[in-house]
Amino acid sequence: xxxxxxxxxxxxxxxxxxxxxxxxxxxxxxxxxxxxxxxxxxxxxxxxxxxxxxxxxxxxxxxxxxxxxxxxxxxxxxxxxxxxxxxxxxxxxxxxxxxxxxxxxxxxxxxxxxxxxxxxxxxxxxxxxxxxxxxxxxxxxxxxxxxxxxxxxxxxxxxxxxxxxxxxxxxxxxxxxxxxxxxxxxxxxxxxxxxxxxxxxxxxxxxxxxxxxxxxxxxxxxxxxxxxxxxxxxxxxx
Numbered sequence: 001x002x003x004x005x006x007x008x009x010x011x012x013x014x015x016x017x018x019x020x021x022x023x024x025x026x027x028x029x030x031x032x033x034x035x036x037x038x039x040x041x042x043x044x045x046x047x048x049x050x051x052x053x054x055x056x057x058x059x060x061x062x063x064x065x066x067x068x069x070x071x072x073x074x075x076x077x078x079x080x081x082x083x084x085x086x087x088x089x090x091x092x093x094x095x096x097x098x099x100x101x102x103x104x105x106x107x108x109x110x111x112x113x114x115x116x117x118x119x120x121x122x123x124x125x126x127x128x129x130x131x132x133x134x135x136x137x138x139x140x141x142x143x144x145x146x147x148x149x150x151x152x153x154x155x156x157x158x159x160x161x162x163x164x165x166x167x168x169x170x171x172x173x174x175x176x177x178x179x180x181x182x183x184x185x186x187x188x189x190x191x192x193x194x195x196x197x198x199x200x201x202x203x204x205x206x207x208x209x210x211x212x213x214x215x216x217x218x219x220x221x222x223x224x225x226x227x228x229x230x231x232x233x234x235x236x237x238x
Contacts, residue, residue: 010034011201011205011210011232011235015215016039016041018043019047020047027224031224033059038064040056040066041067062089069097073100076093077104080105080108080112084108085113089116091117091118093120093121099154106157117159119157122144123163132144141163149162149170149174150174153178159179163184164204167180167207180211181209181213184199185213186199201234217231
């Protein structure tokens, strides 16, 4: 159940990919925190900072702070502590930072009075096998996602960001409570844009995804709240 409203756990996390706080706020004003959550990434955080994150939380929204921390363990631990103090619902690190970094991140969260869900990015959904070869990673995106997801679980993290196409295999390998957050979600009538490994909302949940990150199909819709309602209707009861 959603902690503020008592309604069923909202599955849609809207990616606030806006170039200004004013445009983001204009969009947020149309949304209802009982039926969605918000994701704040690097661009908007660089513009609005912690004040913007806290303003979204004050409006009643759960916030996924998507900054993909990737640095030495001590630095990442302190960054996670700072993010936790803002009151975010979820934050992430990059699994390619390794076991010691992820363990330090978890410890940083555990030392905070507010303890958000901590997940790891595995392989970005825009990447294909050729992209991985370019940076020296052998195997398919799926191979690398599985390896990094297991490493994140072994490091004590609560879940991972992954493509819906890997979700079912991760579910088969890792505890059922492991949180799978899936970008690259597109309703059936939406453009795929720069995402390569995509699924529709209902397909992703059936595959084992816990939460669905959706941006442009909602944020650039003529009627954003109706677009959100339509997506929620398509996954109702799942």
